[in-house]
Amino acid sequence: MTTPAPTAANQHLHEAPVPGPRADCVADSAGGLTFDVTDSGESAPAHLLLRLRDSEQEVRLPLTPAADGRLRAALPSSVELPEGRWDVYVQVSDDEPRRLAPGVNDLRALVDRVPDGSHGHVAARVPYSTRYGNLTVRSWLRAPHAEAGEILVDKDELSVKARVYGTGLAPDAYVELVARKAPEAVVRAGLTADRSEFRFTVPYRALRPGLWDLWLRPDGVTGPRVRIARLLDDIADKKPIFTYPKATLETEYGPVLAGPYYTGDNDLAVKVAAVE
Amino acid sequence: MHISFLIHNAYGIGGTIRTTYNLANALAEQHDVEVVSVFRHRDEPVFTPGPRVRVRHLVDVRPDGADAEDPDLGRPARVFPRAEGRYEQYSALTDRRIAEHLATVEADVVVGTRPGLNVHLARETRRGPVRVGQEHLTLDSHPAALRATLRGLYPRLDAVTTTTQADARAYRDRMRLPGVRVQGVPNPVPRPGIDPADGSGKWVVAAGRLAPVKRYDLLIRAFDTVRTQRPDWRLRIYGGGKQKDKLRELIDRMGLYNHVYLMGPANPIEPEWAKGSIAAVTSSMESFGMTIVEAMRCGLPVVSTDCPHGPGEIIDNGVDGRLVEVGNVQAIAEGLLELINDDALRQRMAHAALKDSERFDPSRIAEHHESLFSALLAGGGNSPGGRTRGSLHRTRAALLAGAYAVRDAGRTAFGKGRTA
Numbered sequence: 281m282t283t284p285a286p287t288a289a290n291q292h293l294h295e296a297p298v299p300g301p302r303a304d305c306v307a308d309s310a311g312g313l314t315f316d317v318t319d320s321g322e323s324a325p326a327h328l329l330l331r332l333r334d335s336e337q338e339v340r341l342p343l344t345p346a347a348d349g350r351l352r353a354a355l356p357s358s359v360e361l362p363e364g365r366w367d368v369y370v371q372v373s374d375d376e377p378r379r380l381a382p383g384v385n386d387l388r389a390l391v392d393r394v395p396d397g398s399h400g401h402v403a404a405r406v407p408y409s410t411r412y413g414n415l416t417v418r419s420w421l422r423a424p425h426a427e428a429g430e431i432l433v434d435k436d437e438l439s440v441k442a443r444v445y446g447t448g449l450a451p452d453a454y455v456e457l458v459a460r461k462a463p464e465a466v467v468r469a470g471l472t473a474d475r476s477e478f479r480f481t482v483p484y485r486a487l488r489p490g491l492w493d494l495w496l497r498p499d500g501v502t503g504p505r506v507r508i509a510r511l512l513d514d515i516a517d518k519k520p521i522f523t524y525p526k527a528t529l530e531t532e533y534g535p536v537l538a539g540p541y542y543t544g545d546n547d548l549a550v551k552v553a554a555v556e
Numbered sequence: 557m558h559i560s561f562l563i564h565n566a567y568g569i570g571g572t573i574r575t576t577y578n579l580a581n582a583l584a585e586q587h588d589v590e591v592v593s594v595f596r597h598r599d600e601p602v603f604t605p606g607p608r609v610r611v612r613h614l615v616d617v618r619p620d621g622a623d624a625e626d627p628d629l630g631r632p633a634r635v636f637p638r639a640e641g642r643y644e645q646y647s648a649l650t651d652r653r654i655a656e657h658l659a660t661v662e663a664d665v666v667v668g669t670r671p672g673l674n675v676h677l678a679r680e681t682r683r684g685p686v687r688v689g690q691e692h693l694t695l696d697s698h699p700a701a702l703r704a705t706l707r708g709l710y711p712r713l714d715a716v717t718t719t720t721q722a723d724a725r726a727y728r729d730r731m732r733l734p735g736v737r738v739q740g741v742p743n744p745v746p747r748p749g750i751d752p753a754d755g756s757g758k759w760v761v762a763a764g765r766l767a768p769v770k771r772y773d774l775l776i777r778a779f780d781t782v783r784t785q786r787p788d789w790r791l792r793i794y795g796g797g798k799q800k801d802k803l804r805e806l807i808d809r810m811g812l813y814n815h816v817y818l819m820g821p822a823n824p825i826e827p828e829w830a831k832g833s834i835a836a837v838t839s840s841m842e843s844f845g846m847t848i849v850e851a852m853r854c855g856l857p858v859v860s861t862d863c864p865h866g867p868g869e870i871i872d873n874g875v876d877g878r879l880v881e882v883g884n885v886q887a888i889a890e891g892l893l894e895l896i897n898d899d900a901l902r903q904r905m906a907h908a909a910l911k912d913s914e915r916f917d918p919s920r921i922a923e924h925h926e927s928l929f930s931a932l933l934a935g936g937g938n939s940p941g942g943r944t945r946g947s948l949h950r951t952r953a954a955l956l957a958g959a960y961a962v963r964d965a966g967r968t969a970f971g972k973g974r975t976a
Contacts, residue, residue, distance in 0.1 A: 304749070384824055386750050388831045391757055430814045514831065521817055525808040 301370050303328075303415055304383040305407045307390050307514070311357035313405055313417065316350045317343060317370055317380065324373040328353035328380075330366040330417060337362065343370070357403055361419040368407075368415040382407065382415040387514035395512065400424065400446045408516035418516045420546070422446075426496040426508040428548045431540055436529050438482045438540055438550065442508055444498055449473040452500035455480045455508070457550065460491040467492070482550060484538040485531050492550040493543075509547040518542035528555065557929060558588040560663035560685075562654070562673050564642060566593035566611050567601045571743075571846060572669055572692045574603055578744040579925065581606035582918035587926075592657060594650055594673070596621065614653040623649060635679060639701035640672035655680045665929045671698065671706055678712035686932040688715045692743075694843045694865055695726040707731050714932045717741045717925075719844035722865040739928055742869070744921035745849040745913070748826035752855025753833060755899075755906050758789045760892060761832030761856070763825050763847050764839075766797030766818075771861075773799075774885050775838040776806050776816055781889035783815050786896050790814075791836070794828055796821045829854035833902060834895050838888055842866045852876065852913035857905035859891040876908035 304316040315328055326343040339361065343351035355361070369377035385407050395402050401423030410416050424446030432439040453473060459465035467487060471480040478496075496506040510518050519542045526539035535555040543549050563576055580589045589609050596613035605611050615629075616622045623629065631648035635655065640646075654673070658666065658680040665686045668674035674689030681687050689710060695703065695718075710716060715737035718724045724740035727733065760779070764770045772793055779791045793803070793816070800818060807816045822828045825847075829835065835851035837860035842848070845866030848858045852870070860867040862879040871877035878894060880887040895902045914920070 384749050384827055386827050386830065388753075388757070388827065391759070391831050432814075521819055522813075523804070524813055 300378055300381060302381045302383045303368065303370075304386070305415070306386045307388075307405070307407070308357075309389040309393055309395075311395065311403045311405060313355045313407060315341075315343075315353045315355070315368070315380075316346060316348075316383075317353070318350060326351055326370060326372045329369040329371050329377050330355075330361070331369065332362065333365045333367060333416075335364070339366070340371075355405070355417075361403070361405060361417070361421065363419055363421045366417040366419055368417060380415045381413055382409045385409075390512075390514040393512040395445060402427075402445045402511065404511040406514060406516040420509070420511045422507070422509070422511070424498065424504070424506050425511070426498075426506045427512050428508050428510045431524055433525050433527065433539065435527050436484050438484065438538075439479060440482070440494075440508070440540075440548070441477070441479050442496070443477045444496060444506065445476070447498050447504075447506075449476065449478060450499045450503070453478070453496070453498050454500065455482075456495050456497055456505075457482065457487065457492040458495060459488070460493055460549075462490070471496075484527060484529060484536070484550075484552060487538070487550060487552045488531075488533050489536055489552045489554045492552070494548045494550070507547050509545070510542060511546055517544070518546045519544065557664040557933065558662065559583055559590075559665045559667065559929070560661055561589070561591045561667045561669060562657075562677065563591060563593055563669045564645075564673065565595040565597065566591050566605075566613075567596050567598050569602045575692065575743045575846075576669055577603050577605050577609070578746060578918045579922060580609045582744065582922035583925065584608035585919075585922075590663075594654060595645070614657055615650055628652065635676055636672045637675050637702060637705045639699050639705060640670070640675075642670070642672055646672065658682065661685060664933060671702060674713065674716075675705065675709050678709040686715070686929060687713045688717060688929070688932070689713045691716060691718045691723065691727070692843070694718070694720075694723045695730065696864075697843065703731075711736060715739060715928060717928070719743055720865040720869050722869065723843070737928065737932065739924075740869075741924045741928070742916055742921060743844050743846055743849070744918035745846065745853055745916045746918055748830075748850075748854050749824075750826055750830055750854070752853075752910055753830045753906070755833045755855070755903050757831055757833050758786075758896075759832040760789065760791045760834045760836050760896075761794070761829055761851070762791070762836045762838075763794040763822070763828065763850075764837075766793075766795050766799040766803060768799060769839055769841055770799075771838045771840050771883070772803055773806055774883065774888055775836055776803060776810065776812060777885045778838070778888035778892060779816055780810050780812060781886070782892050782896065783812065785893060787815070789896055791816045792819050792828070792832065793817070794819045794822045794825060825850060826854055829856055832856055833906070834859060834892060836888070836892065837861065837867065839863050839867075840882060845870050848877075849913055849916045852909035853916070855906050855910045857895060857902060857909045859888065859895060861888070870913075872908070872912060876905055876912045878905075 306314045328341040328343055330339040341353040343353045346352040368380045370380055371377040402425035404420040406418045426442055426444050429441040455469040455471050457467040469480045469482050471478045494508040522542055524540050526537050528537055536552050537555050538552045540550050580591050583589050591611045593613045596616050626649050628649035629647045633646035633651050635651045636646035654676045659682050663685050666681050667688045668677040669690050677687045710733050713736055718740050721740040724738050727738045829851050835856040835858040841863050848870045851858050858877040861882040862868050863882045873879040878891045880891040
């Protein structure tokens with residue numbers, strides 16, 4: 281907002297009751313974020329501090345006065361933010377940093393995002409409110425990246441439409457499923473490619489009970505393994521929202537319940553559970 | 557003027573609480589406003605009131621609160637009507653505290669915000685203040701026993717306000733309230749703190765409790781038709797509630813899991829509206845239709861069932877949105893497809909929605925209340941004792957109405973302030 285019009289009366293009703301400073305956050309389609317923090321009126325220089333959880337890593341961004349009487353910090357897509365959960369603080373001079381609460385997160389530019397992938401990697405940052413009402417930025421950094429799209433669930437198989445960013449698909453590209461608890465157990469699925477887009481089908485009967493992680497092998501056996509995930513939108517936690525029907529079927533391991541799901545990191549996985 | 561609101565619990569979350577604060581904040585720009593909460597169950601209100609609004613409580617039920625151990629909390633209320641939905645929470649203690657408050661209240665206008673509190677207002681407000689009872693639900697939704705109680709006591713109020721004209725008519729026609737001003741005043745909805753939607757996203761958005769009255773099952777079925785014609789469009793439904801598992805099952809059974817998403821609750825909701833290009837409401841009843849106004853203020857045309865009571869009073873059919881037949885899946889699908897298939901029409905309606913919804917701005921809605929209050933003060937009201945102070949307030953109100961208009965114009969001047 282650009283005028284000092286009395287918007288406080290409009291704004292505060294959206295806010296949760298957490299005391300202390302608060303940041304509005306705007307995302308751009310390139311993956312950059314802008315934070316607008318209420319100015320506490322301190323004259324000392326202030327910084328926005330992002331701390332990677334369970335790590336010593338920090339990113340410090342200067343907070344500068346914006347036209348509307350707030351302080352602004354920018355996290356452009358060019359600043360690399362290693363993958364993980366970054367808790368957001370505001371720090372005035374050398375004082376103890378204070379945790380920021382989320383205000384309005386305007387993430388419309390992230391919906392249906394199609395990055396160009398031309399730098400060989402895909403960066404995604406989604407600010408969200410933690411269970412305790414604090415502001416955290418979830419960051420993903422994948423080079424290359426395989427983005428899962430439409431998933432079709434049939435009575436004994438699963439079909440996935442996906443797209444690879446940051447690399448091409450060789451003629452011998454394929455998808456492999458790796459048992460999470462037994463990485464030596466690998467099941468291959470062929471794919472059909474159309475430039476960077478590809479489709480593959482997973483027959484549930486090929487999987488023994490357990491959790492299976494999905495990887496793309498864009499250059500065949502010799503090349504890299506690329507995790508198939510869903511990162512390119514505004515939703516920090518896919519698991520409860522992108523859910524799919526499960527199939528019950530008879531297998532050589534007995535009756536099972538099978539279906540796809542997204543992990544806590546938004547990676548695509550398949551769960552096959554024995555039915556008693 | 558001095559305006560005193562009486563509310564069930566100003567510290568919680570809910571439509572009436574939010575609406576009351578929005579109105580109180582707008583009125584407080586020109587008037588002396590307090591919000592008196594019968595209960596206080598937490599230290600700070602969830603919705604922070606504006607700096608000019610005073611909030612206080614009558615009964616402190618925090619775990620270590622002054623009244624938590626009062627034996628009268630366990631004794632049944634006698635004044636608060638038994639047929640009111642909140643009766644079980646009221647007690648001999650609330651009866652006593654509310655009576656003491658109303659016997660001494662220093663205000664020109666006392667405003668009750670639910671039927672049970674309006675009953676207290678009617679019976680116990682000292683001579684002097686104007687008594688205004690707000691109805692946030694509808695007459696139809698009150699049980700017969702409560703309607704009978706209200707019919708006996710509402711004549712002692714000076715005014716009853718409803719959120720729709722339809723409900724105001726119901727009160728006038730069916731309650732016989734001689735001398736009571738019955739007026740429909742819509743709920744206020746503030747300008748969102750974000751830019752309006754640009755209409756480019758191929759998303760339909762709905763938001764509300766996942767409750768049977770919202771009929772999201774119809775919306776999901778309608779989207780099956782939408783999907784066959786326009787598989788590039790998808791639907792997000794925000795909100796939580798008991799219907800979630802049923803709706804999930806319906807989505808899965810119809811194979812709509814790549815097109816329809818149950819997003820869970822979102823607060824604030826405005827950034828979520830801004831991600832869509834069309835809003836959908838498929839309720840069988842909306843006592844007002846708050847989400848319709850919210851969506852319009854974010855620049856979305858709304859396709860809504862023409863259900864009682866609010867949608868038809870908010871949406872200008874074919875101009876800033878589309879009204880469709882209640883309960884009709886095909887009609888809902890056709891309404892959505894009309895806007896999906898015609899980008900120019902959708903953009904035109906979006907623009908109209910943004911403009912037409914300005915009439916719900918708290919500053920405008922505050923003016924309605926203010927002129928009602930002023931008229932009641934000037935006219936001597938309905939309650940015994942009459943009044944003598946009208947003219948001063950009337951003059952002041954006329955001046956203030958001008959002030960609101962100027963400020964409102966100032967607000968429309970800023971918009972695209974945010975850089976990405």
